[in-house]
Amino acid sequence: MLSYRHGYHAGNYADVLKHAILLQTLKLLHKKDKPLVYIDTHAGAGGYALTDEFAQKTGEYLEGVAKLWNAPDLPESLNDYLAAVKHFNGGEEELSLYPGSPALMDMELREKDRMVLHELHGTDYLLLDEYFSGDKQVKVIKGDGLKGLIAAVPPLERRGLVLIDPSYEIKTDYQDVAQAIIKAHKRFATGVFMLWYPVVDRAQTESMLSLLAQSGIKRQLRIEQALEADSDEFGMTAAGLWVINPPWQLDEIATEMLTCLQTKLGRQGGKVSVKWEVGE
Numbered sequence: 001m002l003s004y005r006h007g008y009h010a011g012n013y014a015d016v017l018k019h020a021i022l023l024q025t026l027k028l029l030h031k032k033d034k035p036l037v038y039i040d041t042h043a044g045a046g047g048y049a050l051t052d053e054f055a056q057k058t059g060e061y062l063e064g065v066a067k068l069w070n071a072p073d074l075p076e077s078l079n080d081y082l083a084a085v086k087h088f089n090g091g092e093e094e095l096s097l098y099p100g101s102p103a104l105m106d107m108e109l110r111e112k113d114r115m116v117l118h119e120l121h122g123t124d125y126l127l128l129d130e131y132f133s134g135d136k137q138v139k140v141i142k143g144d145g146l147k148g149l150i151a152a153v154p155p156l157e158r159r160g161l162v163l164i165d166p167s168y169e170i171k172t173d174y175q176d177v178a179q180a181i182i183k184a185h186k187r188f189a190t191g192v193f194m195l196w197y198p199v200v201d202r203a204q205t206e207s208m209l210s211l212l213a214q215s216g217i218k219r220q221l222r223i224e225q226a227l228e229a230d231s232d233e234f235g236m237t238a239a240g241l242w243v244i245n246p247p248w249q250l251d252e253i254a255t256e257m258l259t260c261l262q263t264k265l266g267r268q269g270g271k272v273s274v275k276w277e278v279g280e
Contacts, residue, residue, distance in 0.1 A: 006124075010048035011061030011098040013265045014239035016068065017225050018165070018196050019104055020081035021241055021254060025192060026108050026161060027080070028247035035112035036159040038105050039152050041145025042166050043117035045124040046131035047088065047103045051096050061098065067264055069095050077257045084108075101163055102128065102138075109137060116152050118145035146180040153188035160188065165196040174204055178211035185217055185244065192245045199238035202230045209242055213277050220278035221246045223254045225261055229269045242277075251276070 009015065029036055048054070050061050068074065068082060084107055086092075088099040099107075102117050109115065115138045119125040125142045132138040141148055149162065164181060166173050181193055195212075199205050213220060224240030231237055243250065251274055258272035266272070 006044045006048070006100065008054045008058050009060050010055055010100070011050060011065040011095075012058075013060075013064040013225065013227060013261075014196070014198070014236070015061075015098070016064045016081070016265065017223070017239060017258075017261065018241060019084075019099075019101065020078055020257060021223060021243075021250070022101060022161075022163060022194065023081055023084060023104060023108065024077050024253050024257075025194065025243070025247060025250060026105060028250060028253075029159070029161060029192065030108070030110065031247075032159075034159055035110075035114075035157045036161065037113065037152075037155040037157050038109070038115045039149060039155075039160060039162045040101055040105075040115070040117045041149050041162070041164045043102050043119045043124075043128055043140075043145075044100045045119075045127040046100050048098045048100060049096065050098055055098075061095075064265065065098065066095055071264060075256045075260055077253050078260060101165065103131070106132075106135075106138070111137075113137065114157075115139070116148075117141065118143060118148040120144055146176060149180060149184050150187070153184050153191065155188070155191075158190065160191045162191055162193045163196070164193065168198060168200075171204070174208040175211070178208045178215075181212060181244070182215045182217070185215075190245065192243065192247065194244075195242040197240055197242060198236045199224075199226065199230065199240070200234075200236050209277070212242060212244070217244055218278060218280055219245050220276070221251055221254075222273060222275045222277050223258065224273045225258055225266070225270070226272070227265070227267050227270045240273075 221243045226238035
């Protein structure tokens with residue numbers, strides 16, 4: 001329990017998809033001048049060193065962000081994402097640092113916006129709290145992010161982007177996540193909810209997503225990249241984002257982005273998908 005550390009997976013292909021889409025979602029929401037809140041239920045440490053033992057042990061970033069680092073002919077959405085990662089690296093030519101979701105969002109936060117970040121892992125919480133020490137726009141909370149989400153909505157701003165990015169360490173996480181989102185949506189029906197999900201056991205993942213699709217909630221978009229065909233073997237074969245209330249044009253941006261990611265990061269047998277699972 002609570003053994004998961006995202007440092008092992010920072011910058012992998014799933015992070016590329018998650019963070020590039022997250023960034024574009026915030027940019028689209030910023031087209032309206034009104035303030036908003038960003039809520040992260042599983043915020044992690046804030047940022048990661050790709051030179052440390054965690055990242056070096058798996059080398060997952062080498063098959064993710066590293067392959068895009070100097071790649072030509074990328075769509076604007078991926079160039080925006082890389083610009084943010086390069087900014088986090090201090091403009092250095094060598095890739096050595098990777099921003100977690102909170103650091104990425106912090107780069108785009110306007111003075112009128114704020115962030116609420118939840119993290120339960122003791123070490124990662126301390127790192128996150130230190131990262132945002134003194135920042136009055138950011139509230140860092142040590143605790144269960146799913147329970148914290150319910151307490152955080154509806155926000156005073158009445159506009160918000162919520163990222164739910166659990167570790168799925170235990171099987172009940174899948175059901176708990178779906179139920180928490182449904183409950184939070186009842187309290188904050190206009191919010192943008194973005195759920196990251198892995199595909200290790202396709203049936204298990206689809207069971208969770210079916211709960212959301214059959215909940216009666218409108219406007220649910222699936223964005224998924226599979227590196228290879230589903231398998232009974234150990235390991236993640238695909239990852240995706242399930243977005244409730246995506247802002248206008250996110251589906252078009254995601255389609256262009258994933259078409260490129262499939263050529264840059266995909267493998268034989270892989271595929272990408274952008275699909276409205278539930279319409280208006």
